[in-house]
Amino acid sequence: MQRRRLSSMAKRVVTQIRRDHRSVALIFVVPMVVMGLLGYILRLDTGPQELGAVVNDLGAVLPTGDRIVVAGELIAALNSHDEIAVHDLDLEQAEAELIGGSLDAVLVFPEDLTENLLQGADARLEIVVEGSNAGQAQAVPLALGAVLGQEALALRPSGPALALEIDTRYLFAGEHYDFLDSFAPVYIAFFVYFFVFMLTGVSFLRERTQGTMERLFATPITRGEIALGYMFGFGLFALIQSAVILLFTIYVVQIQHVGNLALVFVLLGLLALGAVNVGIFFSTYARTELQVIQFIPIVIIPQILLSGLVVAIEDLPRLLRIAAQLMPLTYANRAITDVMIRGYGLSEVALDMVILLAFAIGALVLSATTLRRQFI
């Protein structure tokens, strides 16, 4: 080994990297931005736990002649916690808000709650959770049950303790669903988006570096035909990939699902068509394959962090929520979760489908117009 040769080699590498300003910027800036964002959203103060209360408790009359409604006392006790906010609702309303994500759990107090407690019989109380997020579905009832138990004890400092039995009901999925079951749908969407983006980005770049793009433009082919041609060509592989990932996840990894797989497949297809065009669009701003890879932190990572994969979109602060709404993966995640875990059908996910289609068309127009900018 000769020192001079070695240092020439190292010096050349340094010069090359230094000259690629974008790489240098990305090496330093991207990790900071990503870590900052990740730290921010993971430590986000998600506000108080929002609970719904469906009070059917009729109460009872004490031997002293006073009337008591235990449900009301418990709600007042819960409300005294800063981190808990309880809203009185009827069951239908409460379940709707649970599905919409504005409530974390709903407490259903039965008619005979007070009566049973006073008579020392089994007093049952129901906690309803949404269920499609496995972590939340297990943690929320557990924590809430503990608080309720404590408060029930505190209601009667003297005399026999109030023995509350708590049942948990899941609107969807349930306790037999684990972490993988609830995250598989969004992982599938992510993989499809990621690989299609990378593949198109790199192969479209190659079209320019090997000179064939210039040759194409010397034929009567239009820019729209080029973009659409790419979309159909890569779209085919994206669909095959979607099908393979989907079937593998369901039949080999054996995740639980209830929905219509054909619908999931269509949603993945729409997502992939958009990814093809986003790949074309970004590749026109890259000179090398390395620079295509450098778009991952810009295109892919924010979508991982904000599309509901890490933190529920409802819990994000306003600005980030708006950012999330500009990302196709957000809609794909929501719709695919709706279908696979909630068992929703076409009519419920039609809006998300239309939005994904709009993203695909928008990206197509964008990619076709950037093609125009290249030579003229």
Add this chain to the structure above:
Amino acid sequence: MTNTAAIETKNLSKAFGSVRAVRDLNLVVREGEIYGLLGPNGSGKTTLMRLLVGLTKADAGEMHVLGRVVPDTGLLAEIGYMTQAEALYVDLTARENVTFFASLCGVYSDTAVDQALDLVDLLNRADDIVAKLSGGLRRRVSLACALVHRPRLLILDEPTVGVDPQLRASFWEHFRGMANRGVTLLISSHVMDEAERCDRLGLMRGGQLLAEGTPDELRSRSGTDDLERAFLLLAKDEHAA
């Protein structure tokens, strides 16, 4: 004469930043002739060709190609363009490349593809992946892609770079044959023995035409028998003037 001009430019100009690649260029290429563009690297030959094909937009001036105003996408089906770079899909076979470019110009016949491959003597390697072909063979594939749709005008940017003398001779035989059938060829080169085979030559330098004429005219004008010397002398004259 003007109604038989395949290419006609008037005061054509194109600059890239401060570099004026083409300056007030007036060029007429007649139908059915082989017009050779000669000039050193950076003299504007490639930019002129890219302007004619519509790959870059002129800053000023007019261009008429085959009687139509450039840019015109419809025109492109009648032009065959070969770039200096190979511009091939290296993971496809030679035949697949030629078939693809033929189809873009509206030619879908296998016989046309076979004929183009035959013309560049590639039929026996037609089904090889381009990545496995040598540089010279790739040039042949590029040429086949440029002429497969039987264009009326061929614009060839240094088509014989990296091509061995034997094949170069056969290329030029084909060029002459096509010109005899009425095809117009605009060919850039800096090889003087190729210049000799052109009907007319244009000497380019600094984005302008320094001199133009048949090889004989250029020789007599500069008072030498050697085309290479003629070119150097003419370039010097213009520089002094």
